[in-house]
Amino acid sequence: MHKPLSLDGLSFAENPALFGGDRAPGLVAADERKKGGLTTWWREGERTSVREEPFQPFLWLADPVLLGGYPGEVEVIPLEGEGEYRHLVRVPSMSDLRALSRHIASSGGLSPAHPDSPQIFLADAVHQYLLGTGRTFFGGMAFGELRRMQIHLATEVPEGLEYSQLDRDPILALALADSAGNLELLSAGELGEKGMLEALLQRIEAFDPDVLEGHNLFKVVLPFLASRARHHKLRLTLGRGRAIPRSRQSRMQIAERTLDYPRWDLSGRELLDIWILAQMHDVSNRELESTELAEVARLLGVGGKDEPLSDWERSRLFRQDRSAAEQRLLDEVAELRRVADVLAYPYFLQSQIFPYSYQNVVLRGNATRINSLFLREYLRQGRALPPRPVVKPFAGGLTAQEHEGLAHEVLHCDVQSLYPSLMLTWKVRPQGDTLGIFLGMLEQLREFRLQARSLERQTQVPEERRFYGALQNTFKILINSFYGYLGFAQGNFADFEAAAEVTARGRELLTHMIDWLKEHGARILEVDTDGIYFVAPEGEGARSGEELVEALNSELPEGIQVDLDGRYRAMYVHRMKNYALLDLEGQVTLRGSGLRSRSLEPFLRQTLEEMLTLALQDRSAEIPALFDRVARDLRDRRVPVKNLARTETLSESPENYARKIEAGSRNRSAAYELALASGRDLRAGDTVSYYITGDKASVTAYDNCRRLTDHDPENPDENPAYYLRKLRDLYKKFAPGLGLPEWKPPS
Helix, strand or coil: CCCCCCHHHCHHHHCHHHHCCCCCCCEEEEEECCCCCEEEEEEECCEEEEEEECCCCEEEECCHHHHCCCCCCCEEEECECCCCECEEEECCCHHHHHHHHHHHHHHHCCCCCCCCCCEECCCCHHHHHHHHHCCCCCCCCCHHHCCEEEEEEEECCCCCCCCCCCCCCCEEEEEEEECCCCEEEEEHHHHHHHHHHHHHHHHHHHHCCCEEEECCHHHHHHHHHHHHHHHCCCCCCCCHHHCCCEEEEEEEEECCEEEEEEEEEECCEEEEEHHHHHHHHHHHHCCCCCCCHHHHHHHHCCCCCCCCCCHHHHHHHHHHCHHHHHHHHHHHHHHHHHHHHHHHHHHHHHHCCCCCCHHHHHHCCHHHHHHHHHHHHHHHCCECECCCCCCCCCCCCCEEECCCEEEEEEEEEEECCHHHHHHHHCCCCCCCCCCCHHHHHHHHHHHHHHHHHHHHHHCCCHHHHHHHHHHHHHHHHHHHHHHHHHCCCCCCCCCHHHHHHHHHHHHHHHHHHHHHHHHCCCEEEEEECCEEEEECCCCCCCCCHHHHHHHHHCCCCCCCCEEEEEEEEEEEEEECCEEEEEECCCCEEEECHHHHCCCCCHHHHHHHHHHHHHHHCCCHHHHHHHHHHHHHHHHCCCCCHHHHCEEEECCCCHHHHHHHHHHCCCCCCHHHHHHHHHCCCCCCCCEEEEEEECCCCCCCHHHCEEEHHHCCCCCCCECHHHHHHHHHHHHHHHHHHHCCCCCCCCC
16 A cells, blocks of 8 residues: 555556656665666665666667767667657666767767757766656655755854855854754854864764755855865765765756856755745745745745844854854754745655656756656657757737726636647647657646645645645646747757647637627736736626626637636736736735836835835825835935845856956946955856945946945945935836826925
């Protein structure tokens, strides 16, 4: 009998295309062996066993002629069916495979990554092992059975500086938490820094975690541990088998953000950076003020009561009251564990589906993960792979704005899973999918999600409700990723013509819905890809929102279902995809970068939210008084400087910025000027917080900026005139749409 709360306890886990052909239980780690094969670690009850497994890595090849002249041992396996890549070539080890790939690239004149390359080469040995065996991580396991340890640290920050620096500043204390409920503080003050690091290694060996978790694990925690271990001539044996972590520079794209970071790997244990998980969580929610641990915890509802500390504030607290500082660090690592409990759970479930390690399930994009399902199933069935897709531009979904300003008694309807529904209704699939599994997997995922939702509603056990909720959300993400996969240039089964057909049918459907609603007296406010905000018709005999949507459904093709999923007391439409909503409970929600931009100073974000809240509550007459109050607070320096500070995320390295400035190819930026002056190794994805000095409203920001940490409360130098002008500009920007009178700051 399967264990409860495990994917393998459900009947649909027996589907090999979606969940792999070998549901071997208990795989918790795997690593490449230099001489060939893999080392794998397996959970067996309370113990973890180690196996040395033979494995022949492989690549797909279009023409075996390209093997001519290769001196090594190869096995060529013909694949069935039509396709570009009709041969599977196996070799004894990954080093042999890399040599073979270089030989083919030299023979054919094209690198493996080239769209016309005659080979498909996968450099990840663990990914290859999982593809070839049909296994996944954590088979038969529940999330609670995963042995997890969280590491949090405090470092010395010299007085007057904002951050500590690698190879210079020591670690003051380490706080540890784990999935067994333990909390422990290791203090350099008591043990010495070397003794503290040795104690960390002892705790890790004793608890034997499958996963190490940390906030900024890759960019801060592991680099500092490695640096301080080198300083003390200590081997940092964090891995199983006393392995030391290894790092390399990497880059990942999360929506519009590019993150440069040092990627770390550790033999026998997975590494999860909660900072990265928070960024990925925010892609769909867009609610985080920052990705600092305290802000993430607050948003998830698992935060503590203390105000967050910056690195330099924590270091100062260690100097002033070490006992209080160490207690704060313990509180923070407990908070880290609670955040990880929430954010890591969906990726644990995805690791039981996709042929990637736990760590790589997090770091790979949705389309890449979908691609792996196709590769695994075609490999299992011994089928040839299609040529890489021809990349073509295509139009996206329908967006429209037909109203600006305030509206009341607003309804929202949307099409259930618009693009998946369109693909299933009109049988839109990639032409290269000769096995026809694309639509089958999509249909089955939709059925599995409905089953998971039903089980979630039925159970009264909180842990079961959480499990089924996370499972149905995982299936939802998968379902909605199938359309994006069609337009994924690196997808082996992508099809840009099919993607274009889906969006064209989506635009056609939304246009039909808009026309129908207008014909029946509704007033359209905003349209966004799969949903419509509108005001129902008024007057005697007019249909209610439910009646209107029910009648609309009767006009739509079979398989397309529209739901009335939102009622709002009021809505403010600023511009396309930028609007504010007031729901029936009085909650205000802001949507769109124009209303929720992180580039806005905090005092402006807060003022804008209060402004729109008043407008939505039909209290617009109070808005000038709101701005009067903020203006007086600015003029009298009553606004805390942290609320004036702008926080910018670097999109490139400061060194690249400096080269562009020298070449005259870009304008100067306050954030980058401060980044260059900081002396820190800042990279794309890092943030810089600063405020503006001077006494005139028209100062140049990059010539009059200071880091937030350099502010002296005893000698305030923030520029009230500059911020008053920004406040006035904010009012002028929104006043026309809200029907407000002219406003000037009080003298």
